[in-house]
Amino acid sequence: MKNKFDVVVIGAGPAGYVAAIRCAQLGLSTACVDAWCDKNGNASLGGTCLNVGCIPSKALLESSELFTQAQHEFSNHGINVSLAELDLAQMLRRKDKIVKDLTKGISGLFQSNKVEYFSGLGKVHSPGQVSIKKSGSNETIIVHAKNIILATGSRSTEIPSAVIDKQTIVDSSGALEFDQVPKTLGIVGAGVIGLELGTVWRRLGSKVILFEALPSFLPSADREIASNALKIYQNQGLEFRFNSKVVSCEVNKAVVVHTEEQGQAKTQEVDRLVVAVGRKPNSEHLTTPQVKLEIDAAGFVRVDDQCKTNIEHVYAIGDLVRGPMLAHKGSEEGMMVAELIAGHFARVNYDNIPSVVYTHPELAWVGQTEQSLIAQGRDYRAGVFPFAASGRARAAGDTSGLVKVIADAKTDRILGVHMIGPHCSELIMQAVIAIEFSASAEDLALTMFAHPTLSEAFHEAALAVDNRAIHIAKAKRA
Numbered sequence: 001m002k003n004k005f006d007v008v009v010i011g012a013g014p015a016g017y018v019a020a021i022r023c024a025q026l027g028l029s030t031a032c033v034d035a036w037c038d039k040n041g042n043a044s045l046g047g048t049c050l051n052v053g054c055i056p057s058k059a060l061l062e063s064s065e066l067f068t069q070a071q072h073e074f075s076n077h078g079i080n081v082s083l084a085e086l087d088l089a090q091m092l093r094r095k096d097k098i099v100k101d102l103t104k105g106i107s108g109l110f111q112s113n114k115v116e117y118f119s120g121l122g123k124v125h126s127p128g129q130v131s132i133k134k135s136g137s138n139e140t141i142i143v144h145a146k147n148i149i150l151a152t153g154s155r156s157t158e159i160p161s162a163v164i165d166k167q168t169i170v171d172s173s174g175a176l177e178f179d180q181v182p183k184t185l186g187i188v189g190a191g192v193i194g195l196e197l198g199t200v201w202r203r204l205g206s207k208v209i210l211f212e213a214l215p216s217f218l219p220s221a222d223r224e225i226a227s228n229a230l231k232i233y234q235n236q237g238l239e240f241r242f243n244s245k246v247v248s249c250e251v252n253k254a255v256v257v258h259t260e261e262q263g264q265a266k267t268q269e270v271d272r273l274v275v276a277v278g279r280k281p282n283s284e285h286l287t288t289p290q291v292k293l294e295i296d297a298a299g300f301v302r303v304d305d306q307c308k309t310n311i312e313h314v315y316a317i318g319d320l321v322r323g324p325m326l327a328h329k330g331s332e333e334g335m336m337v338a339e340l341i342a343g344h345f346a347r348v349n350y351d352n353i354p355s356v357v358y359t360h361p362e363l364a365w366v367g368q369t370e371q372s373l374i375a376q377g378r379d380y381r382a383g384v385f386p387f388a389a390s391g392r393a394r395a396a397g398d399t400s401g402l403v404k405v406i407a408d409a410k411t412d413r414i415l416g417v418h419m420i421g422p423h424c425s426e427l428i429m430q431a432v433i434a435i436e437f438s439a440s441a442e443d444l445a446l447t448m449f450a451h452p453t454l455s456e457a458f459h460e461a462a463l464a465v466d467n468r469a470i471h472i473a474k475a476k477r478a
């Protein structure tokens, strides 16, 4: 087997596998080492995202949303189905099959691009050398690499007051596997994972209670969008306990959660508890002690804008480094690093990273919020358009939410776009492209949008920046 490569990538999540494929496309001899094994002990590519993250969570979000629609919404369309029944085992099998197919798909891509795949634990042995402890054996081999890309991702943060036992107290991976719908489900952390997985189990019948340490949620979202979202989630039945600190848990068949809420001791019994309080980078044991890789206080490998570490020819990308922990951000870094190694120009625009929360309705945003602009003292104009005034949203019976476009007051350049509503995960990409091409609100206003589409709400919000939205009685903002 070959043991000398132009590039060795450690980690095959969306950052690492994309980097490996792009390196190979660019003619670099490439290997990728990954340690992930599924619950049957079989090697499985794709990292957190494909195995226990983006993909399985979206499979369950889709299935649970269809269940809700069949139960509560079809009859409004004049479609009467006899009682919709949940087959949770089938829902989970469907999710597992999607994961299996996609992870196998990465193996196929590695083969067709001639990326050499090693299943095992990788470590930088010395600059230019990677040791690989092969999965399921004690054998360790050394391979030579002119360049090394670290892409070892992240794992769930644990807290001592709610220790994961994988039965009653679980992390996000466990919350994708419940074999019964918990009657009551507690979630520690009302962040993206808490909201998405809380939504799944609420739709399937759980009473969901979210314990959030902060006085509000989604700190990086526009406040108007976050407060809209809170009202909608509460109407859907999610219960939020803000300013709530989990102090300890007693586990018997259920979990008794002891919290401190605004100085008061409280107790809540739940059948299952999910801990979703953030993720931490897998930066331990990445190198032998003599390789002095710089790691910051929070555990992230230190890199510059081009993902270069302090060691020459060693790069780090994805959740392992600063910036939002998002699959698409890691993939873009992977592509950038591949291009740089091949001697090409490449950059990532860190000011234009879309964020999405895949609840129903979906939240999506990119760029600056009104709050961040106010804090910077920058003058801006904002236009808002509600989905309630969109013909297509009405036809779909999906009218909650709004689109907000924020533009520079002087240059009219779009600085941020914020949405809550139907299909916003797709709509936001129009804003990302507009920002990437330095569009102004007027550029969007002058663009023709097909009718009737949800995208028209984006068009109208851009028109509203200049107070000339058509389908609202009076522009909301001066």
Ligand code: FAD
Pocket (backbone or CB within 6 Å): 010, 011, 012, 013, 014, 015, 016, 017, 033, 034, 035, 036, 046, 047, 048, 049, 050, 052, 053, 054, 055, 057, 120, 121, 122, 123, 151, 152, 153, 154, 172, 173, 193, 282, 286, 317, 318, 319, 320, 325, 326, 327, 328, 329, 330, 358
């Ligand atoms: P990872 O995907 O974590 O992959 C790292 C890989 O490296 C793993 O396979 C790991 O086993 C391997 N590894 C670690 N150490 C070693 C070693 N020493 N040697 C060899 N291999 C090693 N992001 C989104 O953008 N959209 C979403 O909708 C979304 N949903 C999510 C839902 C959930 C429930 C979770 C948990 C996360 C979600 N994320 C989402 C976040 C997303 O999964 C991560 O941002 C993304 O997977 C990070 O990619 P990565 O390649 O940096 O790391």
Ligand code: NAD
Pocket (backbone or CB within 6 Å): 159, 188, 189, 190, 191, 192, 193, 194, 196, 211, 212, 213, 214, 217, 218, 244, 245, 246, 276, 277, 278, 279, 324, 325, 326, 355, 356, 357, 358
């Ligand atoms: P998060 O940072 O989004 O939210 C964690 C929440 O837990 C925060 O609101 C925080 O205030 C709260 N918290 C922290 N400690 C607490 C404590 N002791 N008690 C109560 N609350 C506490 O983290 P997450 O939801 O775990 O998600 C992890 C990462 O995965 C995120 O960075 C996110 O970007 C990524 N992710 C993305 C998506 C998506 O793009 N749709 C989906 C899921 C996960």
